[in-house]
Structures are given as structure tokens and as C-alpha cells.
Amino acid sequence: MKINDVILRTVTRIVVFIILTFGVYLFLSGHNTPGGGFIGGLVLASAIVLLYLSNDIEKVQKSLPLDFKLVAASGVLLATGTGLGSLLFGVPFMSQTFAYFDLPVFGKTELTTVTIFEAGVALAVVGVVVTIILSISEDE
Amino acid sequence: MMNNIIVLPLIIPIMVGVILVFLRPYIKTQRVISLVTMLGMVGISLYILNKIQTEGILRLDFGGWEPPFGILFVADSFAMLFVLTANIVTAICLMYAFSSIGENHEKMFFYPFVLFLIAGVNGSFLTGDLFNLFVCFEVMLLASYVLVTLGGKKAQLRESIKYVVINILSSWFFLVALAYLYGTLGTLNMAHLSERVAEAGQGPLLTTISILFLIVFSLKAGLLLFFWLPGSYSVPPTAIAALFGALLTKVGIYALFRTFTLIFYHEPSITHTLIGIMAGVTLVVGSIGAIAYKDVRLISSYNVVIAVGFILVGLALATQTSFEGSIYYVMHDMIAKAMLFLIAGTMIALTGKTKIDEMSGLIRNYPLFGWMVFIVTCSLAGIPPLSGFVGKLLVGEAAIEAGSYILLALAFISSIVVLYSLLRIFLNSIFGETIISPEDEVPLKKGMIIPIVLLAIGTVFLGLGAEFISGYVSDAAHTLSNPSVYIEAVLGGNK
Numbered sequence: 292m293k294i295n296d297v298i299l300r301t302v303t304r305i306v307v308f309i310i311l312t313f314g315v316y317l318f319l320s321g322h323n324t325p326g327g328g329f330i331g332g333l334v335l336a337s338a339i340v341l342l343y344l345s346n347d348i349e350k351v352q353k354s355l356p357l358d359f360k361l362v363a364a365s366g367v368l369l370a371t372g373t374g375l376g377s378l379l380f381g382v383p384f385m386s387q388t389f390a391y392f393d394l395p396v397f398g399k400t401e402l403t404t405v406t407i408f409e410a411g412v413a414l415a416v417v418g419v420v421v422t423i424i425l426s427i428s429e430d431e
Numbered sequence: 432m433m434n435n436i437i438v439l440p441l442i443i444p445i446m447v448g449v450i451l452v453f454l455r456p457y458i459k460t461q462r463v464i465s466l467v468t469m470l471g472m473v474g475i476s477l478y479i480l481n482k483i484q485t486e487g488i489l490r491l492d493f494g495g496w497e498p499p500f501g502i503l504f505v506a507d508s509f510a511m512l513f514v515l516t517a518n519i520v521t522a523i524c525l526m527y528a529f530s531s532i533g534e535n536h537e538k539m540f541f542y543p544f545v546l547f548l549i550a551g552v553n554g555s556f557l558t559g560d561l562f563n564l565f566v567c568f569e570v571m572l573l574a575s576y577v578l579v580t581l582g583g584k585k586a587q588l589r590e591s592i593k594y595v596v597i598n599i600l601s602s603w604f605f606l607v608a609l610a611y612l613y614g615t616l617g618t619l620n621m622a623h624l625s626e627r628v629a630e631a632g633q634g635p636l637l638t639t640i641s642i643l644f645l646i647v648f649s650l651k652a653g654l655l656l657f658f659w660l661p662g663s664y665s666v667p668p669t670a671i672a673a674l675f676g677a678l679l680t681k682v683g684i685y686a687l688f689r690t691f692t693l694i695f696y697h698e699p700s701i702t703h704t705l706i707g708i709m710a711g712v713t714l715v716v717g718s719i720g721a722i723a724y725k726d727v728r729l730i731s732s733y734n735v736v737i738a739v740g741f742i743l744v745g746l747a748l749a750t751q752t753s754f755e756g757s758i759y760y761v762m763h764d765m766i767a768k769a770m771l772f773l774i775a776g777t778m779i780a781l782t783g784k785t786k787i788d789e790m791s792g793l794i795r796n797y798p799l800f801g802w803m804v805f806i807v808t809c810s811l812a813g814i815p816p817l818s819g820f821v822g823k824l825l826v827g828e829a830a831i832e833a834g835s836y837i838l839l840a841l842a843f844i845s846s847i848v849v850l851y852s853l854l855r856i857f858l859n860s861i862f863g864e865t866i867i868s869p870e871d872e873v874p875l876k877k878g879m880i881i882p883i884v885l886l887a888i889g890t891v892f893l894g895l896g897a898e899f900i901s902g903y904v905s906d907a908a909h910t911l912s913n914p915s916v917y918i919e920a921v922l923g924g925n926k
Contacts, residue, residue, distance in 0.1 A: 364452040371446050377435075377494075384438045385493040 296345065303345040310338040321409050328409030332416025339417065340424050348428065359425065363418025370411025373404055434489040436482075437506040439475050440514055440553035441567075444468060448546035458537045462529055465542040469522035469549070476515040480903060483508055488910070488920035490559065498559070498921050499623035505559035505921055509758065509907035512900075513556045513685055516762045519889065520677045520769045521549045523882045527773055528670035530878025531780065536581055536668065544581075548574035548674065555682045559921055561612070561619040564686060565605055568651070572598050575679060578671045579663060587666045594663035601650035608643040615640065622921035625694045625914050633697035641695035641702055648690065652683025653739045655709040660736060661720065665728035669776025672728065676735050677769035681761060684742055688757070691746060692911040699749060707747030707838055713740030714841045718848035725786045727775040727860075730852050734771060734811065737845050738764045744838050745826050753829030754908035760822030762900075763893055767810045767819065770886035771853075774804055777879050778860060782867070787856050792865030797875050801861045803883050808857055810890045812850035818893035 318331030342351050377386040389403035447468045451461050483489060488507040492498060525545060532541060551571025558564050576598075579591040613619055615636060616627045628637060646656070653660045664675050687706070695702055717736035724730055742764065745757025777800065782790045794801025806817070813819035823846060830839035867873075893900070910916045 361453060364449045368446065368449045371442055371449070375442055375446070383492055383495045384435050384442070386495050 300345045303341055307338050307341060310334060310341070314338060318409065318413055319406075322403065322405045328412030329416055331409070332413035333420065335413065336417045336420035339421050343421075343424065343428070348425070359418045359421040361418070363415050363422060366411045366414025366416070366418055368411070369414060370408050373408045373411065376404075434491045434506070436475065437479055437489050437491050437504050437557060438493075440472055440479075440518070440557065441504075441550050443472065443475075444546040444550035444553070448543040448550070451543045451546070452540060455538065455540070458534065461537065461542045462525075465546060466522065466525055468546065469518060469525055472518040472549070472553075473515065473522060476511060476518055479506055480508065480511040480515055483511060484902065484906065488917065490921055499618050499620040502563050503559045503620070503921070504557045505621075505917070506557055507907065507910045507917065507920070508903050509688070509910055510556045510685075512758060512762060512903055512907055513681065514553050516765045517549065517552050517556070517678050517681070520765050520886075521545065521674060523885050523889075524670050524674045524677070524769060524773070526885070527673065527879060527882040528668075530876045531776070532668055532670055539581055540577075541581065544574045544577045545674065547571075548578065548678075552678050552682055556685055559621050561621060561624065562609055565602070565609060568605070568682070568686075569602065571679070571682065572602070575675065579667050579675070581671075582668065584666070590662040590666045593659050597650065597659040601647050604643065604650075605647045608640060608647055611640045611643065620921070621689065621693055622918040625918055626922065628694055628697065633695060637695070638698050638701055641690070641698075642705070644690050644695070645687070645702065645705065648683045648686045649709060650683075651680070652687060652743075653680045653713075653736055654683070654687070654706075654743055655713050655716075657713065657717070657736045657739070661729055661732035664732040664735065664772075665726065669773060669780070672776065673769045673772035676731065676772045677765045680735060680739050681765060684739065684761060687743065688746055688754075688911065692749070692754075693914050693917055696749070696914065703747050703749055706743055707835065710740045710743040710747055711838055711841045713737075713743070714845040718845050721848055721852040722855075725788055727778055727785060727787055727856060728772075730787075730856065731768075731771045731775045734849060734852065735768055737849055738768065738811075741823075741826070741842055741845060744830065744842050747838065748826070748829045748833050748835060749912075750829050750833060751905075751908050751912045752825055752832065754911045755904050756822050756825030756827075756829060758822075758904050758907050759825060759893075759897070760819070763810070763818035763822055763890065766886055766889040766893065767807055770803075770807045770883060770890065771811065773879075773883050773886070774800075774807060777875070777883065780879070781873050781875065787859040790860035790866070791863040792861075792867075794861045795865040796867050796869075796872050800875060800880060800883070803880075803887055804853075804857055804861050806887045806890065808850065808853040810894070811853060813846050816891070816894045818890040818897075820894060821897045 314331050314334035317326040317334055318328060321327030321331065374385045377384055387404045389401055392400055392402055394400050447464060451464060454460050479489065483506060488505060491504045492501050493503060494501060528541070548571055551567050551574060554567030555564055555571060558567055576595050579594055580587060609619065616624060618624055618627060650656045664672055667675070691702060691706065714737060717733050717740055720733035721730055721737060724733070742757050742760050745753040745760070778790060778793065779785055781793065781797070784790050810817035810819050813823040826842060827839060830842065
């Protein structure tokens with residue numbers, strides 16, 4: 292049976308960008324204000340899941356050729372790697388640091404090592420959520 | 432304090448496990464990397480253990496947040512002896528898996544999940560924070576859920592659904608207990624908890640919370656509440672069953688020892704008596720189970736239960752001697768139980784049968800294997816000079832000192848039952864007329880017998896070399912019986 296999903300597809304096309312932007316915003320606003328890698332990752336994952344819902348799986352996989360299990364794995368690797376990176380600097384495991392830089396476009400910007408850790412968390416969350424949804428949908 | 436090395440037993444297996452996810456198609460590489468990692472972990476554990484002897488208890492404050500505010504890892508001799516033995520056993524079980532687990536498992540992330548499992552186990556032993564203990568438990572349990580269901584046979588799924596449900600339930604209880612504790616005392620750092628319980632006195636409210644923890648950890652350790660254990664330990668592939676039998680209950684046992692020696696030690700007449708009763712009942716019921724069944728895997732699983740009861744007799748008595756006995760016995764039990772499960776699995780692999788009266792005369796076909804069964808029988812029964820003897824002797828001595836003759840009697844009757852249940856395997860399946868004709872004989876793979884021999888060497892070494900490790904064990908028991916040593920190491924220096 293073919294479902295008429297014109298409205299869902301049209302709305303998705305616009306909404307996905309709003310969700311992705313919001314996800315990035317949440318991710319970047321983490322560690323000082325509400326937000327962070329975990330919920331940012333969840334929002335990003337929801338955008339991808341929406342794409343899968345409105346289009347068929349093969350089509351999305353063609354334009355987004357990622358193995359989400361590996362996305363999750365690289366996220367964990369990145370997050371644990373930053374924790375372990377503290378060892379190289381002779382400070383306790385999971386130590387963090389931050390500094391202010393003058394970047395050409397953004398002006399004075401705070402850059403922290405937490406952001407790298409959070410990026411790992413976000414990747415792990417996206418990978419895991421999408422993998423779970425996909426393996427449920429593959430079940431007949 | 433800077434002791435980054437003590438986080439390595441947690442973080443290295445996790446990172447290596449994740450890297451192995453990327454190497455999914457390359458089975459050989461996965462085998463080599465995982466084994467090298469485990470051997471490295473054994474080396475690191477040994478190094479840390481020796482460092483503790485010279486520098487005292489080590490601690491690592493994550494991110495430099497000092498206790499009681501941050502999360503921390505604490506490595507004392509007690510934790511490190513567990514970590515060391517667990518890593519040795521895991522390395523040997525991995526070797527057994529190489530030749531027995533099969534390509535399907537290896538391609539479905541078997542090695543990463545074994546590494547995640549041991550990371551969770553190591554983390555649980557090392558953490559100094561109760562909530563972090565919960566997290567490490569979950570890491571271990573999630574990995575174990577995967578390992579127990581991997582393969583998806585009907586019996587496996589039937590037993591694993593019980594295993595998963597009961598563990599989720601007990602994790603929920605754990606969380607509730609943590610919430611109660613945080614609500615009453617305002618901290619979850621173990622040393623800080625201990626201090627606050629001592630200041631406030633362990634009133635009826637705190638004792639109730641402690642009993643909630645007792646229930647949670649008993650479910651995990653298989654103390655009295657072990658109804659889920661024999662089923663779920665007897666269905667997975669041999670190497671996984673051996674890991675479970677050797678390691679998972681020990682984490683629950685570790686948590687019981689930690690909470691009831693460090694935090695809730697003020698009302699022994701309630702809590703420790705309760706533990707004593709539970710241990711006694713576990714010994715009796717486990718003994719009945721070990722004799723009742725003819726399936727080698729079920730007999731092995733009930734032997735796990737008996738050992739849990741025996742080890743916790745040491746906690747119930749709560750003297751330095753009994754702690755030493757329990758620690759010896761835990762180390763012995765990890766090695767000997769892994770060996771027993773590997774042997775049970777090998778018997779099934781060789782004959783294709785699971786019941787002991789369907790096999791016979793294996794010693795004629797596989798003499799070395801037959802002798803290994805003999806060694807594990809003696810070791811688990813506690814016959815000197817093998818490793819079970821020292822632990823049993825010390826726990827017995829403590830029971831006599833404390834005048835707990837009922838526990839003493841139960842503990843030693845259970846030893847006889849262990850001996851009987853394993854002798855039944857030996858006499859029925861190993862001795863007697865062979866049923867396998869030379870031409871039908873399945874060759875015993877080297878990859879199967881070598882790990883068993885290594886574990887046998889382990890149990891002999893632990894028995895003969897008891898003197899050699901007695902320094903570590905008595906240091907561990909000293910910390911257990913004097914909570915102030917642990918508290919001083921964690922909270923001292925920044926007051």
C-alpha cells in the first residue's frame with residue numbers, strides 16, 4: 292500500500308534544517324548553559340530519524356553513506372581519547388582546560404577541551420539512536 | 432594526588448574495544464589485539480598492586496576535583512587483588528574462545544564486548560564513589576546482556592530474558608537505594624559516607640537502607656537470591672559461561688564487602704547476622720542443587736552458588752582472619768570456577784552430551800584432560816596444597832574464634848558436597864569404560880586444553896605460593912577491618 296505522504300515530505304525538507312541548526316546550537320551552548328553533547332546529539336539524531344521516516348531507507352543511505360555503528364564507536368573513541376589526553380600533560384585523567392582566542396570571523400572566542408569531549412558524546416548518541424531505530428525498522 | 436595509572440584498567444579495555452569495532456572483518460587482528468591488551472592489563476595490575484605496598488592506597492581524582500566533590504578511583508590491595516585475578520582469568524578465557532567460540536560470534540563484536548565487560552568489572556572494583564559503582568555495574572551488565580544473548584539459540588533467549596529482567600529490576604533497586612542514601616546523608620563518596628554514618632550513628636533508617644543495598648548486591652552476587660543464576664550461566668557458549676561464572680558474581684561480592692566493611696559496619700548484630708543467615712541458606716540450597724542435577728553445566732553453576740555462600744561466611748564473621756580467608760577464596764574461586772566451566776564446556780564439545788551418565792571413560796581418550804578434571808575437583812574441595820585450602824582454613828579458623836559453629840558446620844559440609852558433586856562427574860564421565868571408539872574420537876584441540884592447563888597452574892601456584900601473596904592479602908584484610916585507613920587515604924590531606 293502506498294501512503295500519500297506529500298505533506299510529511301514537504302514539511303520534513305524545511306524542518307530538518309531547523310532541527311539540525313537547533314541541535315548544533317544546543318551542542319555549542321553546552322558546558323556553561325543548558326545544552327551539551329548528549330541532548331544536542333539526541334536532537335541531531337531526531338533530524339536523521341525524521342529523514343528516514345519521510346524517505347525510504349535506501350534513499351537516505353545513498354545520500355548519507357554512514358555506518359552508524361562506526362559513528363557511535365568513533366564518538367566513544369573521541370570522548371575517551373580526550374580523557375586520556377590529560378595523561379600526556381601530566382594532569383589527572385579527565386582534566387579540562389580552556390582559553391580565549393581571537394578568531395578572524397568570530398572575534399574573541401572561548402575554546403575548551405570540553406567541546407571535543409562533548410563532540411564525542413554527540414557522535415556516540417547520534418550513532419546509537421540511529422542504529423537502534425534502524426535495527427527496529429529492519430525487523431520484519 | 433596524581434596516579435593516572437589506576438584508571439588504565441578501565442579506560443584501556445574500553446578504547447581498545449572501540450577500536451576493535453572498526454576492525455570487525457579482521458578476526459586474527461582482533462584476537463591478537465584483545466589478548467595483548469589483557470596481558471598488558473595483567474602487567475599493569477601487578478605494577479599497581481606492588482606500588483600500593485610501598486606507597487599506600489592510591490587515589491585518582493578525575494579532572495582534579497577533590498573528594499568528596501568529585502568522582503574518584505581508589506586502588507587498595509583488596510580492589511587490586513580482584514582486578515589482577517579477574518584480568519588473568521579473562522586473558523585465559525579469551526585464549527579458550529579463540530578455538531571454540533566460532534566465526535559468527537567473532538564477527539558480531541565478541542571481542543569488543545568481552546573488553547567492555549572487563550572494563551566494567553575493573554571499574555566496579557576500583558571506584559570510590561557509589562554512583563560510579565552503579566555506572567560501572569551497568570557497563571558490565573550491558574556487555575553481559577549482549578554476550579549472553581549472542582548466538583540467539585532458543586534456550587539462550589529463554590534464559591537471557593530472565594537474566595536481563597532480574598538485573599534491570601535490581602539496578603532499579605540500586606538506584607532507589609542510592610537516592611535514599613543521598614537524601615539522608617548528602618554524599619555518595621564511599622569514604623565520606625563512612626565518615627558521615629559514623630558521625631550520625633547507624634540508626635534504624637540507615638540500617639534499613641543498608642538492607643536495601645544488601646538485597647541489591649545479593650541479587651548480583653547470587654547470595655540467597657540466586658534463582659536466576661543456574662539457568663543463565665548454563666546456556667551461553669563455554670568461554671562466555673566461564674567468564675560469567677568466574678567474574679560476575681564476584682563483583683556483587685566485592686560490593687557487599689565494600690559497603691558492609693566500610694560504610695555500614697556499626698550494626699553487625701542486624702546486618703552481619705542477616706548476611707550470615709543468607710550465606711548459610713545459600714550453602715544449603717546450593718549444595719542441594721549441586722547434587723540434584725546431572726547436567727555438567729548446571730552442576731558447575733550450583734558450585735558457583737556454594738562458593739558465594741562460603742565467601743560471604745567470611746563477611747558475616749567480620750574479623751581480619753575471616754576477611755583474609757574470603758580474599759584467598761575469591762581469588763581461588765575465580766580461577767577454579769573458570770577452569771570448571773571450561774572443563775564442563777570441553778566435555779560437552781568432545782562428547783556432544785550434557786548429562787554425566789551419558790559420558791564415560793574420557794580419561795582413556797584424553798588422559799591429560801582427565802587429570803585436569805581431577806585437579807579442579809581437588810582444588811574446589813579444598814584439598815592441600817591446591818588453592819582452595821588456604822581460604823577454607825582461614826575462614827574455618829575465624830568461625831571457631833567467633834564461635835559460629837553453625838556457619839562452620841555448614842561451610843565444611845558444603846565442601847564435602849562440592850567434593851561429592853565433582854567426584855560424581857569424575858567417576859561417571861572421566862573414569863570407567865570408554866564409550867568413544869578410537870576412530871570416532873574428536874581430537875581435543877590444543878587451544879582448548881592449554882587454557883585449562885594454565886588455570887591448573889594458577890590454582891597450584893595460588894596454593895603453593897600462598898606465602899608469596901600473603902603480604903598483599905593481609906594488607907587488603909587490614910584495610911577492610913580498619914575503615915579509617917581507607918578514609919584517611921581518600922579524605923586525608925585536604926581537610
